Amino acid sequence: FFTLDETQENIQVGLPTTFALYSEIKLTDQFFVSAFWQQMVKNQDKNNQVPFVNVFAVTPSMLFGKFEVFSPWGYFQISELTGGLGFRYGGFFLSSQTVLTSLLANRGTADVQMGLSWGFGQRRQ
Numbered sequence: 776f777f778t779l780d781e782t783q784e785n786i787q788v789g790l791p792t793t794f795a796l797y798s799e800i801k802l803t804d805q806f807f808v809s810a811f812w813q814q815m816v817k818n819q820d821k822n823n824q825v826p827f828v829n830v831f832a833v834t835p836s837m838l839f840g841k842f843e844v845f846s847p848w849g850y851f852q853i854s855e856l857t858g859g860l861g862f863r864y865g866g867f868f869l870s871s872q873t874v875l876t877s878l879l880a881n882r883g884t885a886d887v888q889m890g891l892s893w894g895f896g897q898r899r900q
Contacts, residue, residue: 792817793827809834811849828852841865847872859886866891 794816799809813830832849843863849872850856858879861870869889877885 805838807836807838809836845870846875861888863892866893868892 792815793813795811795813797809797811799807801807811830811832813828815827815829829852830849832847834845834847836843836845841864845861845863846859847861847870848856848858854873856876857873858875859870859872860874861868863870867890869887871885871887873882874885874887876882
C-alpha cells in the first residue's frame with residue numbers, strides 16, 4: 776500500500792524564537808486597558824516553513840456590571856493597523872478586531888469572533 780523512499784535531503788526548520796509581554800491595568804472600577812507585544816528575536820530570513828508575525832495590541836474596555844464594551848487596536852506586521860469593537864455579557868462575547876478600520880479604510884473585509892469565556896479559580900472574599 777505504500778513505498779518507503781529514503782532521501783538524503785537535509786530539511787531544517789528554524790522554529791520561531793519570540794519575546795511576548797502581556798499586561799492588564801485597572802485604571803478605575805469601570806475602565807481597563809490591556810496591552811500585548813510579541814516580537815521575533817531570531818533572524819527570520821532562513822525560516823520559510825513556520826510563519827510568524829510581530830504584533831503590538833492595545834485594548835481599552837469599559838465594564839458596566841456584567842456588560843463590557845471593548846475596542847482592540849493592533850499593529851500587525853502583515854496587515855498593519857487594525858481596529859475593532861467588541862461586546863461581552865457575562866461570559867458570552869461578540870467582537871471583531873478589524874471592523875472599524877475595515878469600514879474607515881473601505882477594505883471590504885472584516886473578521887468576527889463569538890464565543891464563551893469562563894474564568895476558574897477565583898477567590899471568594
